[in-house]
Amino acid sequence: MLTxxxxxxxxxxxxxxxxxxxxxxxxxxxxxxxxxxxxxAGFILALVFLxxxxxxxxxxxxxxxxxxxxxFALIHFFEHTFIGHLHFGEETHTDIMISKTASYSAVLGxxxxxxxxxLAISAGFHFDFYIGLMLFFxxxxxxxxEGITISSIMLASNQSKKAAFLATASCATATMLGVLSxxxxxxxxxxxxxxxxxxxxxxxxxxxASDLIPEINRSExxxxxxxxxxxxxxxxxxxxxxxxxxxxx
Numbered sequence: 001m002l003t004x005x006x007x008x009x010x011x012x013x014x015x016x017x018x019x020x021x022x023x024x025x026x027x028x029x030x031x032x033x034x035x036x037x038x039x040x041a042g043f044i045l046a047l048v049f050l051x052x053x054x055x056x057x058x059x060x061x062x063x064x065x066x067x068x069x070x071x072f073a074l075i076h077f078f079e080h081t082f083i084g085h086l087h088f089g090e091e092t093h094t095d096i097m098i099s100k101t102a103s104y105s106a107v108l109g110x111x112x113x114x115x116x117x118x119l120a121i122s123a124g125f126h127f128d129f130y131i132g133l134m135l136f137f138x139x140x141x142x143x144x145x146e147g148i149t150i151s152s153i154m155l156a157s158n159q160s161k162k163a164a165f166l167a168t169a170s171c172a173t174a175t176m177l178g179v180l181s182x183x184x185x186x187x188x189x190x191x192x193x194x195x196x197x198x199x200x201x202x203x204x205x206x207x208x209a210s211d212l213i214p215e216i217n218r219s220e221x222x223x224x225x226x227x228x229x230x231x232x233x234x235x236x237x238x239x240x241x242x243x244x245x246x247x248x249x
Contacts, residue, residue: 001183004125007132008118008179011140012172015114018147019168023161033156034216034224037098040149041212042231043142044106044204047113050239052201059194067195071202075105076210102211103157107167109204110150112196114171117143118178126182142238145231146171153212 022036056064078101117139125132147168154164216224 004122004132004179004182007125007136008121008176011117011121011136011143011179012175014140014143015147015150015172015175016165016168018144018149019151019165019172020147021144022148022151022155023165031221031224033152034219034221035227036148036152037156037212038216038224038227039145039231039234040106040152041208041216042228042233043145043149043235044109044208044212044231045228046232046235046239048201048205048208050236052113052197052204056194056198056201059190060198064194064198067198068202068205071199072206073202074199075101075203075206098153098157098211098215100157100159102207103153103159103167105203106153106207106211107150107170109200109207110146111171111174112200113204114146114174115178115181116193116197118175119181120178121175122179122182137241139238141241142235143175145234149231156215 053064053068056068060067121132121136121139123132124135150168150171151164154167155161213228216228219225
């Protein structure tokens, strides 16, 4: 048990490290912010299409697209229909790249994902130490860029470094909650997991495609759009590592 908790803490620590690295500088140049947002957009969209959507369809079948659409529509409603008519002074800040609502939505999606990362690590160790170890390495591989993504998105919405780090810390905490949940849950309803994945997929694809990508497209820097593919590749390689070890064992 203590070994599993230790590996969970290491994975959560990697996420915190990613978030902390972003908060080290007093201020990041706009070009660097664009690169980080592009990296985050690619990472989030790869997460949606390579993991969340396939997993939700596998677990709840034809109902998955409905919950996916609901998650997408829910964020659109709050970001542009409901909150869009409320004014918090954001329009007076020309340095804002992303709305605060979008940043919170992104953190919510990644929080859910982080929880299931922790659950996967813990469940793997419960089944077999070697499988758990490989899951740990594969998941931890994308924990640092995930932490970077969370902090970057928060800072791009003109929030403080403290808020950015706290957002990263919340996802690191979610990882540990996932690790510990296996000790208390005799069984996890597979359909509930499917519903959560489908909803979070809708939320994440909205943030990635409707909030982050348009900001990237406005950039005059031709390198920025290419960084999106780096983010996608980063997630794909870490996910491929997990899948290959799971299939091999």
